[in-house]
Amino acid sequence: MRGLVYNAPGQVSVETVPDPSILEPTDAIVRVTKAGICGSDMHIYNHGDAFGFSPGCRLGHEFVGVVEAVGSEVRRVKVGDKVVSPFWFSCGRCAECHLGHYTSCTSGGCYGFQAFWSAGGDVQGGQSEMVRVPMADGSLDLVPEPLAADEHDTTTLPVADVLGTAYHAVAGAGIRPGNTVMVVGDGAVGLLACHVAGLFGAANVVLAGHHDDRMGVGERLGATHTVNTTGEDGAERAGALLAELTDGQGPEAVVDAVSSADSIARRSATCAPTER
Ligand SMILES: [Zn+2]
Ligand SMILES: [Zn+2]
Numbered sequence: 001m002r003g004l005v006y007n008a009p010g011q012v013s014v015e016t017v018p019d020p021s022i023l024e025p026t027d028a029i030v031r032v033t034k035a036g037i038c039g040s041d042m043h044i045y046n047h048g049d050a051f052g053f054s055p056g057c058r059l060g061h062e063f064v065g066v067v068e069a070v071g072s073e074v075r076r077v078k079v080g081d082k083v084v085s086p087f088w089f090s091c092g093r094c095a096e097c098h099l100g101h102y103t104s105c106t107s108g109g110c111y112g113f114q115a116f117w118s119a120g121g122d123v124q125g126g127q128s129e130m131v132r133v134p135m136a137d138g139s140l141d142l143v144p145e146p147l148a149a150d151e152h153d154t155t156t157l158p159v160a161d162v163l164g165t166a167y168h169a170v171a172g173a174g175i176r177p178g179n180t181v182m183v184v185g186d187g188a189v190g191l192l193a194c195h196v197a198g199l200f201g202a203a204n205v206v207l208a209g210h211h212d213d214r215m216g217v218g219e220r221l222g223a224t225h226t227v228n229t230t231g232e233d234g235a236e237r238a239g240a241l242l243a244e245l246t247d248g249q250g251p252e253a254v255v256d257a258v259s260s261a262d263s264i265a266r267r268s269a270t271c272a273p274t275e276r
Pocket of ligand 2: 090091092093094095096097105106107108
């Protein structure tokens with residue numbers, strides 16, 4: 001099969017790689033119909049050597065696909081099912097999984113991150129034609145029938161990572177009905193954070209980013225205000241808008257969907273209460 005291989009910083013290529021196979025009776029093999037590229041993949045692309053990624057490992061942890069084969073102990077999914085996996089595979093049975101803390105699963109790990117997590121044995125990335133999924137009953141979710149056709153993959157794919165990440169951020173920020181929320185960053189997580197903030201009842205959702213076309217997407221997903229913070233006075237303009245919306249108090253919550261040193265510094269300067 002073909003798969004995306006990391007060779008060195010700045011060097012990845014699609015190459016012929018070994019087909020995955022069932023190694024444990026709880027495994028499934030999934031034929032990938034659509035895969036995403038994450039910001040985390042860019043960290044590996046740029047600095048994979050520093051993180052311990054060796055040449056030949058395969059990237060990708062966001063995918064949707066069809067079950068191609070299952071081990072003898074797999075019960076919840078069968079060959080032919082359309083499935084999506086979160087980026088983190090998990091057993092679904094340990095104490096942490098029972099608490100819903102799947103990313104703390106005592107035997108879990110992340111696809112395409114074997115340098116970090118060796119759990120699950122040989123688990124390669126999802127930017128390949130097929131993936132070995134450990135603990136398939138815990139890891140895979142069935143895609144509901146109305147969305148099971150391949151033409152809906154772009155709708156389903158965000159569930160693998162970016163929607164869950166956005167939801168986690170918004171839930172963790174404790175957003176309540178009527179709040180003003182600042183979302184920093186107009187990438188996929190930031191855009192979906194606007195959507196989720198609306199579900200939590202935020203009255204004002206201010207999206208700050210650098211791309212006018214993505215601002216339009218943010219508005220369609222629920223941002224009530226957008227501000228393109230490109231330029232020296234970008235943070236100042238965002239701060240002025242927030243002050244106006246909150247009578248100088250600043251937003252109740254901020255979702256930082258960039259998390260660079262710059263975004264954190266600007267966030268602090270922009271969202272602090274202002275004197276009026
Ligand atoms: Zn990701
Ligand atoms: Zn578990």
